[in-house]
Amino acid sequence: MQVNIKIRRYNPEKQAKAWWGEYTLQDCSRTDSVLDVLHRVKWEIDGTLALRRSCAHGVCGSDAMRINGANSLACKMLISRLGKEGADSINIQVEPILGLPVLKDLIVDMEPFMEHYRSVLPYFINDEPAPADGRERLQSQADREKFDDTTKCILCAACTTSCPSYWANGKYVGPAAIVNAHRFIFDSRDEAAESRLNVVGDTFGVWRCRTIFNCTNACPREIEVTKAIAEVKVALATGKV
Amino acid sequence: MANPTVHTFDAVIVGAGGAGMMAALYAGKSANVAVISKLYPTRSHTGAAQGGIGAALANLEEDKWEWHAYDTVKGSDYLADQDAVDVLCQDAIDVVVELEHMGLPFDRIENGRISQRRFGGHTNNETNRPVYRACHAADRTGHMILQTLYQNCLKNKVNFFDEYQVVDLIRVDDTVRGVVAINIADGSFHIFHSKAVMFATGGWGRCWEVTSNAHSLTGDGAAICMRRGIPMQDMEFFQFHPTGIFKLGILITEGVRGEGGVLINGEGERFMERYAPSIKDLASRDVVSRAIYLEVQAGRGINGKNYVHLDVTPETVNHYFEKDGEDMRISREYIEQKLPDIADFTRTYLGVDPVKDPMPVQPTAHYAMGGIPTNVDSEVLLDAENRVLPGLYAAGEVACVSVHGANRLGTNSLTDLVVFGKRAGVRMADFCDSAELLPLPDNPAEEIMAEFDRIRNNEGNMKTYTLRDRMQKTMTANVSVFRVHDQMAKAINDMDEIKTDYTRFITVDDKGKQFNTDLLEAWELGCLIDLARATAASAIARTESRGAHARDDYPERDDDNWLTHTFATLQSDGSFELTYKPVTLGRYEPKPRVY
Ligand SMILES: Cc1cc2nc3c(=O)[nH]c(=O)nc-3n(C[C@H](O)[C@H](O)[C@H](O)COP(=O)(O)OP(=O)(O)OC[C@H]3O[C@@H](n4cnc5c(N)ncnc54)[C@H](O)[C@@H]3O)c2cc1C
Ligand code: SF4
Ligand code: FES
Numbered sequence: 001m002q003v004n005i006k007i008r009r010y011n012p013e014k015q016a017k018a019w020w021g022e023y024t025l026q027d028c029s030r031t032d033s034v035l036d037v038l039h040r041v042k043w044e045i046d047g048t049l050a051l052r053r054s055c056a057h058g059v060c061g062s063d064a065m066r067i068n069g070a071n072s073l074a075c076k077m078l079i080s081r082l083g084k085e086g087a088d089s090i091n092i093q094v095e096p097i098l099g100l101p102v103l104k105d106l107i108v109d110m111e112p113f114m115e116h117y118r119s120v121l122p123y124f125i126n127d128e129p130a131p132a133d134g135r136e137r138l139q140s141q142a143d144r145e146k147f148d149d150t151t152k153c154i155l156c157a158a159c160t161t162s163c164p165s166y167w168a169n170g171k172y173v174g175p176a177a178i179v180n181a182h183r184f185i186f187d188s189r190d191e192a193a194e195s196r197l198n199v200v201g202d203t204f205g206v207w208r209c210r211t212i213f214n215c216t217n218a219c220p221r222e223i224e225v226t227k228a229i230a231e232v233k234v235a236l237a238t239g240k241v
Numbered sequence: 242m243a244n245p246t247v248h249t250f251d252a253v254i255v256g257a258g259g260a261g262m263m264a265a266l267y268a269g270k271s272a273n274v275a276v277i278s279k280l281y282p283t284r285s286h287t288g289a290a291q292g293g294i295g296a297a298l299a300n301l302e303e304d305k306w307e308w309h310a311y312d313t314v315k316g317s318d319y320l321a322d323q324d325a326v327d328v329l330c331q332d333a334i335d336v337v338v339e340l341e342h343m344g345l346p347f348d349r350i351e352n353g354r355i356s357q358r359r360f361g362g363h364t365n366n367e368t369n370r371p372v373y374r375a376c377h378a379a380d381r382t383g384h385m386i387l388q389t390l391y392q393n394c395l396k397n398k399v400n401f402f403d404e405y406q407v408v409d410l411i412r413v414d415d416t417v418r419g420v421v422a423i424n425i426a427d428g429s430f431h432i433f434h435s436k437a438v439m440f441a442t443g444g445w446g447r448c449w450e451v452t453s454n455a456h457s458l459t460g461d462g463a464a465i466c467m468r469r470g471i472p473m474q475d476m477e478f479f480q481f482h483p484t485g486i487f488k489l490g491i492l493i494t495e496g497v498r499g500e501g502g503v504l505i506n507g508e509g510e511r512f513m514e515r516y517a518p519s520i521k522d523l524a525s526r527d528v529v530s531r532a533i534y535l536e537v538q539a540g541r542g543i544n545g546k547n548y549v550h551l552d553v554t555p556e557t558v559n560h561y562f563e564k565d566g567e568d569m570r571i572s573r574e575y576i577e578q579k580l581p582d583i584a585d586f587t588r589t590y591l592g593v594d595p596v597k598d599p600m601p602v603q604p605t606a607h608y609a610m611g612g613i614p615t616n617v618d619s620e621v622l623l624d625a626e627n628r629v630l631p632g633l634y635a636a637g638e639v640a641c642v643s644v645h646g647a648n649r650l651g652t653n654s655l656t657d658l659v660v661f662g663k664r665a666g667v668r669m670a671d672f673c674d675s676a677e678l679l680p681l682p683d684n685p686a687e688e689i690m691a692e693f694d695r696i697r698n699n700e701g702n703m704k705t706y707t708l709r710d711r712m713q714k715t716m717t718a719n720v721s722v723f724r725v726h727d728q729m730a731k732a733i734n735d736m737d738e739i740k741t742d743y744t745r746f747i748t749v750d751d752k753g754k755q756f757n758t759d760l761l762e763a764w765e766l767g768c769l770i771d772l773a774r775a776t777a778a779s780a781i782a783r784t785e786s787r788g789a790h791a792r793d794d795y796p797e798r799d800d801d802n803w804l805t806h807t808f809a810t811l812q813s814d815g816s817f818e819l820t821y822k823p824v825t826l827g828r829y830e831p832k833p834r835v836y
Pocket of ligand 3: 052053057059063
């Protein structure tokens, strides 16, 4: 089948303004991903096209982009999902994720995103000595289940860069940082919930969330992001985790 | 071009996967360490590991590290060094516990301990039955290891240089002085001047067409070392995992079979019963991959095609549990809970719901058993006489200790990363304590900068992807699951031509500096080509069948002549010198390998 793909291009070494590159590819297969198509553009047509990618199956988080107006991972979005059933040509439009500075073509500066992530103390804190028998700390299956969903995050930024509150104000820590705070706040073995709640309870924390659900829809790991944010809000309101 | 910026550290670690970050945590306790990674650390391929990390915790049933060691040696087809395997299996227990203490969210069993599952080749040595040894967090164990190590690195304020790609090692005689790297964002060259260097750059599955490996797994660290005179050990042993998604190569973890999944051929037969009567679908990977090939060859693929089915639907699994006299029964919910990512992959990429329908699978290029030779302290060896190159370390998939020998058992790579990554870190910190920072030679980046200029400006007519495609095709056709002299000779020939074409005709479109991934991909292809050539040269010389190296013309294992590790050293004319080092045996005498 034929794919017509429009890609938002930008290369500050050459030209100050962004432009649209339009490419047509023949012999695409319904089961190709958008990443496959981008690779064909890069390899066969224009090697200057810049994008990040690595695993090609949705687990490394490199290739979040805006595809036909919604964020997803290029490698997880099959082109057949973007066209009408039975159509013999598909139109695709690809842009960098919104809200982070674009560096070249589909590559954005991840640093502001990572800074928000780091601000929630995204690491295990427990200063008690480990069990004297030299073995693992115990955790019940029920306690483990409480934060299972938020352990799945691959830091792809699809959620944060689909959030209107984040677009409105880049100081908002954003859904991804809250997801990672949640992962530790609700871990029964961790002892620093309070410090993290202070960060996400701040004016640029969870209260910026207007439950628009874009994040949940965008998350390629199917994390219930809005629910995690709500659980953090409840913990803040009740002081209980 | 501007002079490269010079950074000075006690130690630089190249690669931020499981091995690199584990080393960073330990080396960083006393030394000033930089971790350089071409990907953001959390995007390293360790994050793709699914099934589990092997350690004889005995949380569900009796188990001992000695059984783990025996299984590893047997799995390796007796090519692993048994002293190193002892270290792996003993240290495994403490390191897995340590990961838990670092916060890793393992799945739990009812009493609150770490959950374990069955995996190929791991057995109770007394009953020969599969044993619960693979510690796991659902089917994203590697993801949780990678995240946990990264989190702990942030906590310990490790210096990361993200999206810097190392392109050369600065070696002066038998000392190392640092590495040369490119900052991918702006194309600038940087020199990292250091007392110690460690490579933890992962594998090179991209030499083959169908692979479970990321696009970024291009063997850079191994190729860099090889070009600087370090031999490559046991390159002929590359693992083909039996269950990659048909055509795509995306891995379906052995954990699926650990939970009861079975392989079924075009005649509806559970064919592994014929090849491995006692542990069947959970035989070692080389055995299962060969069985799939033979089934397909005999016309028993699904609809006569070159794939078989992996069936984990409760109906099928429970049927065979009952037949085998197992008490266990599974439900759809159980599969969803234990294998959520697998279910997601097959739904996304195949439109197959694994709780209802079987998945089409074929062997996929998966894991490099060979690589940079090291001892059990992760120090790099210069030759088959075990001479150490002081200050140079390697761990993880890029290294060959050797604990995997001719065939790695599932779950033993993650164990390898953390065990030998840690040992590298500890040893490196000691080394940096006493070693001097030796001066840099004049213009250490000159040679590699010239090579990049050459690729950038070469007026050829061959793009990276066409040459890569040729390499992958010949390696897949001629140096994969089954091998024979004439085909390997053809691969060697083809690879020589590809190397020549690469040198003369490679061309890139992007002549710029910022994020010039076109240029970097072209350079990476050069690495893959060198590693593919080392693989074929090592393989054709080994006239026996052992583990992943299965030859039609030499179908038997030959312990009289081949209980040896291959060392392939790249010569200035592009050929390889092959030397051999005897395997370190121990408690386990080589015997025929039956499952
Ligand atoms: C799909 C899949 C599933 C697996 N499942 C399991 C499992 O269940 N159990 C198990 O034990 N094993 C499993 N394995 C194997 C195991 O995951 C890998 O062998 C292991 O993770 C490799 O880790 P590493 O630290 O050596 O390298 P990687 O995690 O691959 O990291 C390599 C690092 O090197 C960096 N790098 C590479 N080149 C350069 C360069 N030139 N300059 C700078 N940085 C560079 C990269 O950025 C990256 O940070 C699996 C493998 C795959 C592919
Ligand atoms: S929560 Fe989901 S969308 Fe957001 S960064 Fe994590 S994986 Fe990506
Ligand atoms: S390339 Fe890894 S998530 Fe898409």
